[in-house]
Amino acid sequence: MGRSAAAVRRLGSLAFALAMAIGTALAATQPALAQAPSAAPVAKRVMHPAPPRRTNEGLGPYRKLVIRGVTLIDGTGAPPRGPVDIVIEGDKITDVIQAGWPGLPLKSNRAPLDADKEIDATGMYALPGFVDLHVHGGDPVKSPDLEYAYKLWLAHGVTTVRGVSLAPHDIAVSEKARSARGEIVAPRIYNYQTLGSGWSGGRIDGPAKARAWVQWAAKNGVDGIKFFALMDETPEVMTAAIDEAKKLGLGTVAHISPPGVAGMNARQMGDAGLGTVTHFYGHFESMLKAGRLQKFPNDYNFYDEAKRFGEAAEIWDEVEPGSPEWVAYLEAQKAHHVDFDPTMTIYAASRDLMRAKNADWHSIYTLPSLRDYFVSTRDNHGSYFYDWTTGNEVAWRNFYARFMRLVNDYKNMGGRVSTGSDSGFIWKLYGFGYIEELELLQEAGFTPLEVIQAATSNGARTLADPKGEVPSFGIVKPGMSADLVIVPENPLANFKTLYGTGHERLSADNKVERVGGVKWTVTRGVAYDAHALLADVKAMVDKQKAERAATGK
Numbered sequence: 001m002g003r004s005a006a007a008v009r010r011l012g013s014l015a016f017a018l019a020m021a022i023g024t025a026l027a028a029t030q031p032a033l034a035q036a037p038s039a040a041p042v043a044k045r046v047m048h049p050a051p052p053r054r055t056n057e058g059l060g061p062y063r064k065l066v067i068r069g070v071t072l073i074d075g076t077g078a079p080p081r082g083p084v085d086i087v088i089e090g091d092k093i094t095d096v097i098q099a100g101w102p103g104l105p106l107k108s109n110r111a112p113l114d115a116d117k118e119i120d121a122t123g124m125y126a127l128p129g130f131v132d133l134h135v136h137g138g139d140p141v142k143s144p145d146l147e148y149a150y151k152l153w154l155a156h157g158v159t160t161v162r163g164v165s166l167a168p169h170d171i172a173v174s175e176k177a178r179s180a181r182g183e184i185v186a187p188r189i190y191n192y193q194t195l196g197s198g199w200s201g202g203r204i205d206g207p208a209k210a211r212a213w214v215q216w217a218a219k220n221g222v223d224g225i226k227f228f229a230l231m232d233e234t235p236e237v238m239t240a241a242i243d244e245a246k247k248l249g250l251g252t253v254a255h256i257s258p259p260g261v262a263g264m265n266a267r268q269m270g271d272a273g274l275g276t277v278t279h280f281y282g283h284f285e286s287m288l289k290a291g292r293l294q295k296f297p298n299d300y301n302f303y304d305e306a307k308r309f310g311e312a313a314e315i316w317d318e319v320e321p322g323s324p325e326w327v328a329y330l331e332a333q334k335a336h337h338v339d340f341d342p343t344m345t346i347y348a349a350s351r352d353l354m355r356a357k358n359a360d361w362h363s364i365y366t367l368p369s370l371r372d373y374f375v376s377t378r379d380n381h382g383s384y385f386y387d388w389t390t391g392n393e394v395a396w397r398n399f400y401a402r403f404m405r406l407v408n409d410y411k412n413m414g415g416r417v418s419t420g421s422d423s424g425f426i427w428k429l430y431g432f433g434y435i436e437e438l439e440l441l442q443e444a445g446f447t448p449l450e451v452i453q454a455a456t457s458n459g460a461r462t463l464a465d466p467k468g469e470v471p472s473f474g475i476v477k478p479g480m481s482a483d484l485v486i487v488p489e490n491p492l493a494n495f496k497t498l499y500g501t502g503h504e505r506l507s508a509d510n511k512v513e514r515v516g517g518v519k520w521t522v523t524r525g526v527a528y529d530a531h532a533l534l535a536d537v538k539a540m541v542d543k544q545k546a547e548r549a550a551t552g553k
């Protein structure tokens, strides 16, 4: 991104553009700048709410919809069973009925016989809609249309997102409500925001102000708090905010940035009552072998992202997997019911940059403006590959091996692990990045069923717990919201079949075929053809390419 474009972005949406994967000093503390007066051309640089759902988009909701003949993976961790018929009335699942026996023809004339609509999914698999606990909707320059991310998420089976944040507060509140009313083609939205976002009460200068903002947020459509542990977010401020959030039913999630970890590592945040640790930050710092802080080189500079991300992985050999400190850390987090949301996908380019840059989907589904954002620069956050070496990638592979062990050990001892993607940075595209997270959890040691459990019921519980609620989605059973992913291939056999670009397989007669991709995504009783959603996304990308060709940019 050029200097002028960067300046435009800063003027237009500073706080939002920075509240992202990497965390920056300003995101948590200067939300008021998002509303700063700006010159006319700059004023256009805003996020665009999704257009109203067209009449030809999606089927339903119906008085009664039946999905026929599927094999069900229900999201609890239970093994598949099928064939079943799934009965949906309005936006709720009302029954799951055995429809026959494997290897025998399906029974004919199966009840219910009074459906308004039937979807024949014979031979397909159904799962609960996926829950992505770490998303952003784009920014005014790289990807201004929320429709773009929404359709990529839905096309990959994501029916619920936790925006941390999705968009500036006012837009996020509005989009959440429009989605709930079925007015737009979008997943269910949870609106998490940083301290001080959206209000006119000024910066968070201490614990009292933090509590005041949380009280304001609870009344103004905020579901939870995203911490970056930077600037005004001192340990005292975060502790007060977590305490107030627990009283008022708000969730909490922390990206514990390197400058903040000295004051409060992940264990200390868990002690204070934090709900979710997102990314990897703060875990290993809670169990270092020698000393309390990572041994950074003397020329480390947090604002130099090549340094920041180059050094992040170097902590890998300062911890000992399975050591007493390792186990004690995990036991402490489990006792506090802390959710680990590792978002391994968003930093995966660090261990194999060429793969991330050249992923199959970029040429079709990545907006040129988003691709511009990904290209290395010193001032776009997450574009830190100035001179990325073999040594850097080796360090990240070593780091991932231990981070994966940590996440898997936590799951094995009964800790909750969920799925988040943080796409829109570091060569990761919405939806596609989420599926990669499923693959990475399997690499970490999760069985495919454990991966699905993390992606569905675990995420739902993490969203419901702070409100003192029982989840209303995330499991396929009567009474739950009708949020489903319907896929032609068995996803347990190969998560790659969930990618929108499908999976290449050689046929029996020696021809390369593309198989898979989600077939239907059902959200609150509305069934979307995933291929049609992807076609819409491709049209958005093609339109921008044509505009660029016309203007010679």
Ligand SMILES: [Zn+2]
Residues within 6 Å of the ligand: 019, 020, 021, 022, 134, 135, 136, 164, 422
């Ligand atoms: Zn993020």
